[in-house]
Amino acid sequence: MIDSSFDRRDFLKVMGWGGAAVALSGCGNTSIEDGKETVVSYVEAADYVIPGVSVYYNSTCAQCDAGCNINGRVREGRVLKLEGNAASGINRGKMCGLGQAGVQHHYNPDRVREPLLRNGDRGEAIAWDKAYALIAEKLNGVSGDEVAFLSGGVSGHLKVLLGNYLESLGSKNHFVYEAVSPAVVRAANKKAYGNEMPRFSINKAKVVLSFGADFLGSWVSPVHFSQQYAQFRKGVNGQRGVLVQVESKMTLTGANADRWLVVRPGTEGVLALGIINALGASGVALSGDAAAASQGYDKARVTSETGVSAEHLDKLVALLKERTPSLVLAGSAAEGYAHGSQNAAAINLLNQVLGNVGKTIEAPAVLPFPQMAPAKGSSLALKSLNEGLAAGKYKVLFTYGANPVFTAPGSMKFKDSMGKAAFKVAFAHYLDETALQADLVLPLDSALEDWGTQVPEYLADGAQINIQQPLMEKLHPETRGMGDVLLALIKQRQADAYKGFEDYYSYLRSALLQNKGALGGGGSDDDTFWDATLTSGIIKLAGAAGTLSASSAAGLKLPEAAAADAQFPMHLIPSVTANLRDGRHANQPWLQESPDPLTTIVWDSWVEIHPKKAAQMGIVEGDIVEVASKTGTIKAQAYLFPGIHPDAVSIPLGRGHEAMGRYAKGFGVNPFQILDAVYDQETGELAMHETRVKISKVGQRVIVVKDEGVIGGKQDGRRIALSKTTDQVKLSEEI
Amino acid sequence: MHRILRLSFFLMGLLVAAGSHAADAQKPTLTTEDSLGPQVTQPIEFPHYRHAGLRNPNDPTNSDPNKGGMEIDCQYCHTYARRSAVAGIPPLQKCIGCHQNIESVRQKPRIVELFKYWDAKKAVPWKKVHDLPDFVRFNHERHIKRFIEQQNRPTQEACGYCHGDVKEMTVARRSKPLTMGWCASCHQKEHPVTGEGGAPIGNQAYWYKFQKPAADKSGGEIKAQGPNDCWHCHK
Numbered sequence A: 001m002i003d004s005s006f007d008r009r010d011f012l013k014v015m016g017w018g019g020a021a022v023a024l025s026g027c028g029n030t031s032i033e034d035g036k037e038t039v040v041s042y043v044e045a046a047d048y049v050i051p052g053v054s055v056y057y058n059s060t061c062a063q064c065d066a067g068c069n070i071n072g073r074v075r076e077g078r079v080l081k082l083e084g085n086a087a088s089g090i091n092r093g094k095m096c097g098l099g100q101a102g103v104q105h106h107y108n109p110d111r112v113r114e115p116l117l118r119n120g121d122r123g124e125a126i127a128w129d130k131a132y133a134l135i136a137e138k139l140n141g142v143s144g145d146e147v148a149f150l151s152g153g154v155s156g157h158l159k160v161l162l163g164n165y166l167e168s169l170g171s172k173n174h175f176v177y178e179a180v181s182p183a184v185v186r187a188a189n190k191k192a193y194g195n196e197m198p199r200f201s202i203n204k205a206k207v208v209l210s211f212g213a214d215f216l217g218s219w220v221s222p223v224h225f226s227q228q229y230a231q232f233r234k235g236v237n238g239q240r241g242v243l244v245q246v247e248s249k250m251t252l253t254g255a256n257a258d259r260w261l262v263v264r265p266g267t268e269g270v271l272a273l274g275i276i277n278a279l280g281a282s283g284v285a286l287s288g289d290a291a292a293a294s295q296g297y298d299k300a301r302v303t304s305e306t307g308v309s310a311e312h313l314d315k316l317v318a319l320l321k322e323r324t325p326s327l328v329l330a331g332s333a334a335e336g337y338a339h340g341s342q343n344a345a346a347i348n349l350l351n352q353v354l355g356n357v358g359k360t361i362e363a364p365a366v367l368p369f370p371q372m373a374p375a376k377g378s379s380l381a382l383k384s385l386n387e388g389l390a391a392g393k394y395k396v397l398f399t400y401g402a403n404p405v406f407t408a409p410g411s412m413k414f415k416d417s418m419g420k421a422a423f424k425v426a427f428a429h430y431l432d433e434t435a436l437q438a439d440l441v442l443p444l445d446s447a448l449e450d451w452g453t454q455v456p457e458y459l460a461d462g463a464q465i466n467i468q469q470p471l472m473e474k475l476h477p478e479t480r481g482m483g484d485v486l487l488a489l490i491k492q493r494q495a496d497a498y499k500g501f502e503d504y505y506s507y508l509r510s511a512l513l514q515n516k517g518a519l520g521g522g523g524s525d526d527d528t529f530w531d532a533t534l535t536s537g538i539i540k541l542a543g544a545a546g547t548l549s550a551s552s553a554a555g556l557k558l559p560e561a562a563a564a565d566a567q568f569p570m571h572l573i574p575s576v577t578a579n580l581r582d583g584r585h586a587n588q589p590w591l592q593e594s595p596d597p598l599t600t601i602v603w604d605s606w607v608e609i610h611p612k613k614a615a616q617m618g619i620v621e622g623d624i625v626e627v628a629s630k631t632g633t634i635k636a637q638a639y640l641f642p643g644i645h646p647d648a649v650s651i652p653l654g655r656g657h658e659a660m661g662r663y664a665k666g667f668g669v670n671p672f673q674i675l676d677a678v679y680d681q682e683t684g685e686l687a688m689h690e691t692r693v694k695i696s697k698v699g700q701r702v703i704v705v706k707d708e709g710v711i712g713g714k715q716d717g718r719r720i721a722l723s724k725t726t727d728q729v730k731l732s733e734e735i
Numbered sequence B: 001m002h003r004i005l006r007l008s009f010f011l012m013g014l015l016v017a018a019g020s021h022a023a024d025a026q027k028p029t030l031t032t033e034d035s036l037g038p039q040v041t042q043p044i045e046f047p048h049y050r051h052a053g054l055r056n057p058n059d060p061t062n063s064d065p066n067k068g069g070m071e072i073d074c075q076y077c078h079t080y081a082r083r084s085a086v087a088g089i090p091p092l093q094k095c096i097g098c099h100q101n102i103e104s105v106r107q108k109p110r111i112v113e114l115f116k117y118w119d120a121k122k123a124v125p126w127k128k129v130h131d132l133p134d135f136v137r138f139n140h141e142r143h144i145k146r147f148i149e150q151q152n153r154p155t156q157e158a159c160g161y162c163h164g165d166v167k168e169m170t171v172a173r174r175s176k177p178l179t180m181g182w183c184a185s186c187h188q189k190e191h192p193v194t195g196e197g198g199a200p201i202g203n204q205a206y207w208y209k210f211q212k213p214a215a216d217k218s219g220g221e222i223k224a225q226g227p228n229d230c231w232h233c234h235k
């Protein structure tokens, strides 16, 4: 109704004199809901329940595998806010934005609320006992080899119970799949240090050289590392730590670095060997392996292959030599190639040359209960599942905690393979892409309604078991906890062995009480121990210290640089952002709404392209570009970004859902769809960064919705937020 | 300017529309005068007068419901008010706690209705009678501390400042305006703040401008204003 030529200021001016009169009609009755709204009182209330006064429960964040301990504020029986648990050695009272959004997982309006059975292309609500009976019926006459269970990373008692269930079915086919996982680095670490995930002490290092490890945003245990990073920045003995980030596309960590070095995609290992070579030349003693591996990686070669200037290389080598201990990290950008294992090995070798092993790379604690240790996800698992499915090997498929139809590389055609299983059961919170392909969808309790135990892969502060407990009553009566569902299923097979457990809670309780002594509760009675455990939300274990073993890097050899591909000249870097990760939480609107830290874009995908490259191709911001690989094509808005190698484009992962509810569906594009089937040669993991693409303009242009810059940041000369260019700022550390 | 004119016409239109109402709308009152809220029909017609009303001296056994009350302290049922910013509504358990032992009224229609809710373990869907806009944070606990605990005023008097003479009501009905001007009319007053021995009572935030008045050496009454910074309520 208001003509658009009125702006807010005009409106306010007029309100100045007109408003007084208008306001008159508003006075008198401010009691806006008198007699209309219902006040629901409790029927029975515990003493500590007082309306308006919050109570707090400790639990565990389930938004990623880092296993931060959390503390939830509950008022009037509703969970309102999550914070970190201050007693946690992992996150010390802090949380990341992704974790904060956990309440939106719980309150999400698109949760599945009752068991759904496929009828054509519709899901029909059925009762739980019918669903269970149906599963029993479908498993009847199917051998264990014909059953496959796909899950995300699982740990704790759920993992034990799941293992027992599969055993009762006679199946060994548990596929643990994480689309974004440091699987190659794990293997390289195992070789170099005798341990898949040693402890990285950023706070003890004086220099951190990170090859694409986004440890402040999305890598392994970001909240823990952020706190270490803060200490590192304050400095050890008054010497402020220096962070150098080497990568082809700037991550959040790269943006925080003192020096950000862009390398040609895939040449991280070359740079690492070049540094080793230069260190050797400058007098650092090299082992025979290191000398052999770095032989020939002289400055000229390294400079020309990686694109890092000789000057920067010299400075970096001098810095590493001068300040010890340092810490070198191999992240997802280094491992994402067909030679990812070699890249990671070269980077780990650098740690050995610098003498960091045992100083900033330490042995992790050993969990006294190995059966509860996390089953770590990898993409290799999905590959073998996919092959089995495609070959018609599996008749019954269960999926839990993973969404492979969305995250599998397009070249894998997972959806088609999945269709070959005769009966597919999805344990799901939402109707995501995978659940939509299932024949039976079983609705799960949210992480804030369910019981559980969790053991993080990265044990930041000694061995510990995290407790997950309900922060409030279930929102939807027909959802069930995953543990309860597994217990019901296993009772179908082994009723006698499990008849003592009424539900997963009693299973969990008795399992923990049985080991009370080993869990540090010796001497206290059951109830006292149990209450103390639930109150603290963490069981800290006196685990033995692990060991690191020295190893040789014999035979480490990087492949020759791949020849340029004339048809697909650009590298595609599918980037992992701190908020969206692999996209499993894309339906939490806070995550969609909070601006990407580097580009400030919201609710949409973008193609990052270097301004020089864009100028060559006549691309400006907002141009819709088509990104085509051998596997597929996607279209998204271009965003000009100097923090990327000119031969690469980057599209963030996590968006582009075709299902999963109102906040996820239809926002952005899904780069998983166009990933080629290239695998790391040693581990068989998907090489996420190996896809080559070509880009072209399609001739449309949109306004990029973002906070930054000319459109979003329009200040009309009002000097609201002032900025300086970097060359006007005196850099704190020149390296 | 042209644009401003156009906008003015638009606003004038709004004014005319609101005008008939605006003309007889009252100015905000600065007294504690009564202003009855709407009559609200409740699922059970709860007799406040019977529970909180004064005893009938001529009826020592309190057997005639029409003639006297039981002088139950408001806080006996409304226990949350002294412990929280919001008063809440007593849990159903509270009603049943007494009524399961009062056989004499067990078959009265309202009590039968009450037990129906209890047996079904369902909350009674009471309707809200007193409500403030969401940008106002009224704190029951502080008012009870101030008036009942520190100054020893009778509960019914203190609660009645805002809720009116509840002991005369059946189901409660809003009887004060609960507008900002009305709140301020109290907070502006010179309140006696003297405790025993002439020492001022109350915590810092109760004093205007955070200055606790000095004790009156002569032992006379000290007066101060209620808190009246914006943020006390709008936070």
Ligand code: SF4
Residues within 6 Å of the ligand: A061, A062, A063, A064, A065, A066, A067, A068, A091, A094, A095, A096, A097, A098, A099, A100, A221, A222, A223
């Ligand atoms: S890092 Fe992971 S576990 Fe920790 S708060 Fe963030 S999402 Fe939760």
